[in-house]
Every structure is written in C-alpha cells, then in structure tokens.
Amino acid sequence: MCRKAIIVNKSQFGSLSTCVCGSYYFSFNHLSWRFSKEELQTLIKTIHNIDKDDWEFTTDTMQFHVKIPLTLDVGMRYLICNQNEFNHLKFIFTEHLTIDQLLKKSTDQSKLN
Secondary structure (H helix, E strand, O other): OOEEEEEEOOOEEEHHHHHHHOOOEEEOOOOEEEHHHHHHHHHHHHHHHHOOOOOOOOOOOOEEEEEEEEEEOOOEEEEOOOOOHHHHHHHHHHHOOHHHHHHHHHHHHHHHH
C-alpha cells in the first residue's frame, strides 16, 4: 500500500481508501483487498444490484447472509456477511457517493498530495 493513502469512506466494520498509484484498498472485518479501478466499479455495481431475493437464510449462528462475488486478479472470491455487515458495506461504497463521484474524489485527493 502506498504511503499517501486517503480514506474515501468508512464505518465501524471497515473502510475504503485510495492512493496516488491508482489502487483502491478495502478493509472489512479485519480482511483487506486491493482493487483496480475496473474491479472497484464491478464491485460497486454488484452491491447496488443486490436485492432481498439474493439473501440466503440459514439456521446456523447467522440468521441470514449474502454472498458477494469479488472478482480479483487471483480469481473469484466471495465476501459473506449478515444484514448488519451488509448495511455497513453498502454505506462504505454507496453512501453519498456515485461511482463517478467516488473515482473523481480519489483522483482529486491524489492531486492534493
């Protein structure tokens, strides 16, 4: 991760940061991922398109969860979260920001450094 990282948005479960090299870093529940601009756009669109029908109900310790695909250079990975975690995830990626605003904000912030 670059030394000049800027937090774009955060919640109690995680954060989304960007750096001058053009990479995006997503930390959530003590896990971290690095995204390119294209991978980030795909993830944001995926999160926007999740609806109630995508929720899988279980009888384990979680009452319900959603499986979110993360398409990365190393292949397909999934982030599984409960409804509360998903609400925080959605906040990190979508609250007050559209995809274009998010990408522009990170570019503008990089120019300041």
